Amino acid sequence: MSLKKAYIIVFLILIVDQISKIYIKTNFQLGEAVHVAGNWFQIYFTENEGMAWGTKIPGDYGKLILTLFRIFAVFGIGWWLWDAVKKNSSRYLIIAISLILAGAFGNILDSVFYGVIFDHSNNQVATLFSDQPYGTWFHGKVVDMFYFPIWEGNLPSWLPFWGGQYFTFFNAIFNVADVAISTGVGILIVFNRKAFSVPQNS
Numbered sequence: 001m002s003l004k005k006a007y008i009i010v011f012l013i014l015i016v017d018q019i020s021k022i023y024i025k026t027n028f029q030l031g032e033a034v035h036v037a038g039n040w041f042q043i044y045f046t047e048n049e050g051m052a053w054g055t056k057i058p059g060d061y062g063k064l065i066l067t068l069f070r071i072f073a074v075f076g077i078g079w080w081l082w083d084a085v086k087k088n089s090s091r092y093l094i095i096a097i098s099l100i101l102a103g104a105f106g107n108i109l110d111s112v113f114y115g116v117i118f119d120h121s122n123n124q125v126a127t128l129f130s131d132q133p134y135g136t137w138f139h140g141k142v143v144d145m146f147y148f149p150i151w152e153g154n155l156p157s158w159l160p161f162w163g164g165q166y167f168t169f170f171n172a173i174f175n176v177a178d179v180a181i182s183t184g185v186g187i188l189i190v191f192n193r194k195a196f197s198v199p200q201n202s
Helices: 003-027 062-086 091-117 176-190
Strands: 033-037 041-048 142-147 151-154 166-169
Touching (some): 003 041, 003 062, 003 142, 003 176, 091 142, 091 176
Antiparallel strands (some): 033 041, 151 166
């Protein structure tokens, strides 16, 4: 698989990711939800200040450290993609890396730019290219919107530790970039042997 085709995958995912995020930012207030299919599939606007599952690095410079780490990680993944293509690695590996690169890059764009091109979304719909941005460079929040609370209710009382507690499955809220990363990682796990097979000479 050529590097050009891999870049096309990355570019297309980035376009879809950013269009969906900008649409949500400019049409939804923070916490607003639209039920697409009953209660189990919702478009729910939230913002993530940290890593996956809302994890944060504490301290005044935590967000900056996270963003800089993501940038270095993207450079590393980009080099991995280039190296995989150069070595004529399997299509599975190249597609997986392309998906991971696109997802990581998509969320970096939020972290780097969104704080200076949008105003806040609290009780209002954000304005793109606002003259009163909500943050600063490298301190933007990642936009999430896909929510699948497939089941909600109290767990059986006989369960250890969590018995009787209210539980939601699946309670993560994510975006197109997250889907790309998860799919890329999934390909590496499920098709591990094919992905890391010995490259064939062209």
